[in-house]
Amino acid sequence: MQIDLAGKTALVTGSTQGIGAAIAAGLARAGARVAVSGRGADSVDAALERLRGQVPDGDFLAAPGDIATDEGTRQVLDALPRADILVNNLGIFGARPALEISDEEWRRYFEVNVLTAVRLTRAYLGGMTERSWGRVQYIASDSAIAIPAEMIHYGVSKTSLLAVSRGFAKAAAGSGVTVNSVLAGPTHTPGVEEFVYGLMDSSLPWDEAQRAFMREHRPQSLLQRLIEPEEIANMVVYLSSPLASATTGAAIRVDGGLIDSIVP
Template identity: 80%
Template sequence: MRIDLAGKTALVTGSTRGIGAAIATGLARAGARVAVNGRSHESVDKALDELRDGAPGADFIGLAGDVATEEGARAVIDALPRTDILINNLGVFGAEPALEITDDEWRRYFETNVLSGVRLTRAYLPGMSARGFGRVQYIASDSAIVIPAEMIHYGVSKTSLLAVARGFAKTAAGTGVTVNSVLAGPTHTGGVEGFVRQMVGDELPWDQAQRVFMREHRPQSLLQRLIEPEEIANMVVYLSSPLASATTGAAVRVDGGYIDSIVP
């Protein structure tokens, strides 16, 4: 199976590190021109240097703007009026007792994790539909199905993405554009390392801390380890390709078997 995205432009939000950076690299290695997005020019420039070192010859461009805000999203859209592939990856997470989550924090999670993708889909989907090809994806989470007690605001925001993706897939019906969500399981990123330390403490070596976290806080995982960002990226790259033309309106799992159900 050969995935060829030559001639396609992709935008990956929140792609200066972690899963977003892995997705950007995967798309670029498949031949796409990839817009790397972050909140500041400094973070984007730093990420571009690192991505180009890791994927020599790949076609990356920088696109600074905080798409969690209307102004930042507009700046990104103005700088990149057309894209063939839109990966809504931007997200925030963190542990907080359910009864202590303020209204402002609920709004921040919704603006960042949900409305950022809605804004960009609303802007780019019409052009994709008119051209007869497009791929829109929302990076969701196992937490969309298995709401974590320690961060219900995060889980609820990811549940919303499943509905958003399904709804926009209906909007794009029959156009050649597919819209899907990707249910990513517990993944090894810098942010997750910090979260693991928050949950199990700083005393243990990382490999042991990871095992304790999975055993005590994510015991449903069949993989029994954190997923690597590249493993998430592999699925996203496939769904971005013409090979995935019959997959739309779906919640596709890359969760290490964490979600205990036959169908999402």
């Protein structure tokens, strides 16, 4: 398949590291102009330096701002008033016993994981529909379907994204704009390494620790390993392309077979 995103501008939230950075690199390799978003200018500048090293001919720009706040959202929109592709990747996670999750923490997870995506979709979707082309994606999780006992607040926030995605897909019906969510499985990022070692013996070598984590906490995985960020990015790049024009309102799985269902 030849994926050509030349002439398209993309915003990837939470793209200074991990899955977001891999998505930004993948979109740039396909020819898109990519806005890199993170809370602070320093982290965004450092990410841009790394991305330009990975994709020397890539077209990147900085869009710093804490999109969990009104001021930070305005900063991002000022840096990028128009987008053809919006990838709502920003998310937080962490283990917490269910009965110890406070109201404040529930609100924080909903604000960061859900409302940031809603705000940006609201900001960009109208322009996409006017131009009769656009792509909106939400990076959800297998945890949206298989709620993890150790972080139900995270799982519920990702379940909410599936509803948000389907709802906005209906709002964009017939416009040439597609709206989808990506169900990412357990993925190898620095944050996940920290999470894994929070649950496993910290003295274990990484390969042993991650395999033990998958056996004990994600035994349904058919892949039986953590997914690499580039594997998530490959699906996002495809869904961002004209080749995926008939896929909308969907929850696409890149979960390593973790969700035990034959229904997509």
